Amino acid sequence: MKITFLGTGSMVPTIERNHSSILFNYNSENILVDCGEGTQKQLRKAKISPAKITRILITHWHGDHVLGIPGLLSTLRWSNYTKTLEIYGPKGTKKYFSNMMNGFDSHILPTLKVKLIEINKKLVFENKDFYVETLPVVHTKNCLAYNFIEKDKRRINLSYLKKFGLKNNPILKSLSQGKDIVYNGKKISAKKATILNKGRKLSIVLDTIFFPGLYKIAKNSDLFVCESTHLSREQKESNDYEHLTSEQAAITAKKAKVKKLILTHFSQRYKDVMPLEKEAKKIFKNTITAKDLMTINV
Ligand SMILES: [Zn+2]
Numbered sequence: 001m002k003i004t005f006l007g008t009g010s011m012v013p014t015i016e017r018n019h020s021s022i023l024f025n026y027n028s029e030n031i032l033v034d035c036g037e038g039t040q041k042q043l044r045k046a047k048i049s050p051a052k053i054t055r056i057l058i059t060h061w062h063g064d065h066v067l068g069i070p071g072l073l074s075t076l077r078w079s080n081y082t083k084t085l086e087i088y089g090p091k092g093t094k095k096y097f098s099n100m101m102n103g104f105d106s107h108i109l110p111t112l113k114v115k116l117i118e119i120n121k122k123l124v125f126e127n128k129d130f131y132v133e134t135l136p137v138v139h140t141k142n143c144l145a146y147n148f149i150e151k152d153k154r155r156i157n158l159s160y161l162k163k164f165g166l167k168n169n170p171i172l173k174s175l176s177q178g179k180d181i182v183y184n185g186k187k188i189s190a191k192k193a194t195i196l197n198k199g200r201k202l203s204i205v206l207d208t209i210f211f212p213g214l215y216k217i218a219k220n221s222d223l224f225v226c227e228s229t230h231l232s233r234e235q236k237e238s239n240d241y242e243h244l245t246s247e248q249a250a251i252t253a254k255k256a257k258v259k260k261l262i263l264t265h266f267s268q269r270y271k272d273v274m275p276l277e278k279e280a281k282k283i284f285k286n287t288i289t290a291k292d293l294m295t296i297n298v
């Protein structure tokens, strides 16, 4: 799993920080989490063709997370994009999307295939490699956090299978699926004949207030990407606007026992985000701050 930060700012962009968007990549899947204004330009800077996007997951319909959608769709319409673009989001997504696309004389939608999915269950999407689940957070009427969870994989332990005289046999597929097999009258246990590669977990929490449900979302994540709009000295203001401080992000990371924390969604007031990183590190050491166009392997 790989992610690229396309925008790490919040409500107002700066020269260094675009509005919110994170690209998730796994094999042929390229999923945008949010699509703030200018996201398609950020994709160009990251040397990623917008036509590679397979899905968009929306956390919520605040402008800093969605205003890049019409521009991106317009580009796809003129780029021979033949796939169906799936856009997932919280309750209200269909209404907000149609209002936005009806705001101008658009030739986009009659040509481009777009499927809108209002999420009403925990499992959002699944393929053979990973699945995406969602949990609600507390910010505006409807706002979602997303977890990307890689499926566990079993690698065949060929040296163990030697004593059974077994190699390159279609029956090995059952073992890799975790099923015990019988070969030449002998039972072979999948547990012994395979090595388990535990799948990794990535949690993305953008705008939210601080509440206990966050620990559950980020629980045991290998990588926890979390909004950190303010320093704790602005906690009152942060809370009023339903955002987190870097201290609260770090407390969440610690309680959820994540491996690594990346802070993002910074207020434009911080020209230098090192104080936010320092504040978080006091509580959770393995913390870094995101930069636009930064890429991380999970
Ligand atoms: Zn935001």
Ligand SMILES: [Zn+2]
Binding pocket: 060, 062, 139, 140, 207
């Ligand atoms: Zn918001």
